[in-house]
Amino acid sequence: MVLVSAVRDYINRMLQDISGMKVLILDSHTVSIVSVAYSQSELLQKEVFLVELVDSISKSNESMSHLKAVFFLRPTSENIQHLRRQLASPRFGEYHLFFSNLLKDTQIHILADSDEQEVVQQVQEFYADFVAIDTYHFTLNVPSNHIYMLPAVVDPSNLQHFCDRVVDGIAAIFLALKRRPIIRYQRTSDIAKRIAQETAKLMYQQESGLFDFRRTEISPLLLVVDRRDDPVTPLLNQWTYQAMVHELIGIQDNKVDLRNIGKLPQDQQEVVLSSEQDAFFKANMYENFGDIGMNIKQLVDEFQQIAKSNQNIQTIEDMAKFVDNYPEYRKMQGNVSKHVTLVTEMSKIVEERKLMLVSQTEQDLACNGGQVTAFEAVTNLLNNERISDIDRLRLVMLYALRYEKESPVQLMQLFNKLASQSPKYKPGLVQFLLKQAGVDKRTGDLYGNRDLLNIARNMARGLKGIENVYTQHQPLLFQTMESISKGRLKDVDYPFVGNHFQQGSIDTSPCHYATHGAWSWTRGTLRKTIAC
Template sequence: MALDLYKVKDVYFNKLYQPRQNASEQIKPKVLLLDKITTTIISMSYTQSQLLSNDIILIELIENYKTLSVMKHLNCIVFVSIKSLSSLISELKSPHFGSYEIYFNNSINKNQIEKIAESDEYEIVDKLIEIFQDYLILNSHLYQIQHEPGAINPYLEDGSKLTSLLLSLKKNPIIKYESNSNDIKRLSSEILYNINSNSNNNLFDDLNIHNDVPPILLLLDRKNDPITPLITPWTYQSMIHEFCKIEKNLVNIENQQIILTDSNDQFYKESMYLNYGDLTDKFQKYVEKYKSETNQSQITKTSNLNELKKILMKFPEFKKFSTNILNHLNIISEIDKQISLQKLWDLGELQQTIVCDLDSQQNIKERIITVLKDSKISTTNKVKILLLYSIRFNFDQSFLSILNDPLCSDPLPSEEQVNLLSKFKSLFNLTNLTNIQKQQQQQGLTNIFANKNINISNLFKNHQNENDNIYLQYTPRLNEIINKLIDPNLESSVKLNTLIPDKVKQKYGTTTEKVQDIIIYMNGGLTYEESRLIHEISENNKKINLIIGSDEMLNSETWLNKLYNLTKDKQTEPERTQFRDLL
């Protein structure tokens, strides 16, 4: 794969810690100085034992430079963001360690280099290197950028973070973005400016050396597909996130923290994209494998003491095995519990029926009413179903009376929920309004009825894949966009604008027919289901390399919360420019 974020991780690891190559090198124990931003980056990418085995014997925060103890025998590796510049300067003015290697996680400008140089009176800085990782690596094709609260200009911040991603992968891309979103438009021009201007020390000038085709940076907006996060997912990774929440690779279950990474958990790696049925089969096999291996080791049964010895020696391995099984068992049983508790088998099927247009409106309506009358189904789940219905058809006020009946719903729907239900459709139609108007102008009044629901109905068009699992029939809109990019002849309602950086234009011209590398950024949040989709597309088509990322990983709960805020915002402030701050 041409775009493998784990490769980035490895290369940067070697850059930072430089594992010893030969015997002649003198070993020096090292201390690692981080700031808050880089701490998350490091902890997501490398384990503590990896660091320890590379002679990192101390990890400190650079903000605490005042309280560090002096240890001149230690070499110091500084890996910080530019935000910690002032701390770094103070540290260099009265150094605590023997020598310094400074790594920045994004590009820095000349002025900043000068400041560091001025403060380095003791001449203890050996290296000053930019590495470009201002983002988190979740999977080999999935990244996430971190938002800091209170950023003055979020476009600027996000732009520089995405720029670091492009630089780290040595890509100077064509930028394609959804034309109907203001946020994306501003973000795209920010990135284009970053590429074209010389503020990055001309770093972009000689990228793409090994690219036959210009890479594409695809900027999308969550607002254009508000329904994917509402649908209950049925594959392992997404389900974990839906029911237990994956927070920076950590899952909290029953007061216990479980680390989930596909890089050193073979079972997870193999099963993270499996659907629930396949997953349980796989897990059963895994447990059986464990049983057969540990059966031999039952101490009481062995007669031969030599054998016993051998088994005892393997003890740590078994231990690892069993904790891994236990972790996954905990997760799966939690998922199972939630599914039966929330009656998701029925609800899930109903959701798929609604979004994929598998039944008549009348039948669907009847089924929804039975769901609404079931007091055991949580109000949130009912709201989700109604939202899907209201986007597919029009929202029916008669549902509200059932929903508000204290006999059927417990707790009663909140004001936010009711608000959202009545406004959901207009909320997202509104963003597409300009689009529709344009089309109407072009096609005249005759087509007004055909165009009425054009954006909405298109959301449902892409279910034609031959998926026989009734729970996995819905395909996110992302699929359509990617397919359209790969094969421009396909019909699609998606409108993409294109920006081409000067250097790319010089090299490839303005027309390009082939596509190889696509870097996707979904503004406003992404689901693991879409990440799985990307994984599948690139598995099936070796010609295409895809990575995807966002500023947040969504599940239905977090997305609903965002929607509540959004409707609230709509009421108080009709301007749509502030939308992004809430998303």
């Protein structure tokens, strides 16, 4: 649990050393950070009896001097102003301030000047400025972030705000993991280059002391790319459990909203889908949809056996045993209901949208040649009334990406058919996609037909046969990672930025904690210390 452990460690250290009743105060970003790593019951065990958002706390004047306030906020100007107003008229007995990233000197001065009643007990930087959705993956929850790949259509101030947020998140990741990376970026992407350069400037110049970790035997690599290098993968329907839930229903902060799929009990209208809290999901999140049904049947059978044994309560000892095991029984019951509901709903969607039929053509467009056959298959699906508008659009986009240079006449025919059959999706969307992510804009060998190694690999896969036609596509990122592991990533396509090598000895530090920074002030004198 590399990323999740880092966040949990920060939260533990926020709460465990502050005794007594506490209120945890978060902002719209840190509430996601905490919710995916920590459960409500765990917060209660740390004597957190109230969780509030900072903007709602600011609107209330109710005194809660019996509570100790633990603030965990992003160091934004808005949050600093919330705290300034709080400190001017304190409502809590103590204030413990934790920030998810680096504080500016001006922000510390504002807080120090506002603490006239000396209620602030501590100010610390805990670098958990990312949402750790599982062991190895995180998100920054930046809405509509695809638009920032197109700087020409974005206001410059918004673009800078986006870059700052991404750089902050990247910095927090490497501070939490106590690493300073080698940095490379996608040559054809202006936004990737900008983020890479600003990250390098922060790590190697502005905060070089903070990132001066002892180096590891192999230096980590930060590779900054944007989606335009591989526009195909997000257009394909997915067939593994986690990906299907995300694609067909939606996952946000490891929660799935089921309120729109029918009448469900109150406790099942929003369910948690986390590999850290759900053993069945952890074991099956990457399994193919065809295997999930059998695995869920096995889960149901196991639960039925447990339920049957609980019905045979005949003695006081049996009853005591059942009561002791009841929380686990209830948890298993909820888990079974959750997964049965999810798979049932997804099966309905697959049938209604004829996704197996659609997906086979999508995979052919992504993985196999044959323009004439592809054109005929896409045309037939566009004529099929059971195919949804969004799937029609995706099929035309996939065809356009594959054959933009080979069949302009046929492509125009598909544009016209799409406009007549799905009028709300303008053909201009496909043309815009080609303009932004067409063959002239891409760095990598997306279809494996330019590089001799990729051609040989595709031939070998074809000779061996495809085990599952619905999952034969491999994202370009897979090939990129393979090239990195073998030292074959081309410098000309993915240049370096900043220092290529870290100085120092191999890391032998006994410290197991993530990095943090602590601020303190006494009569206006500020001091900062960095520790692990």
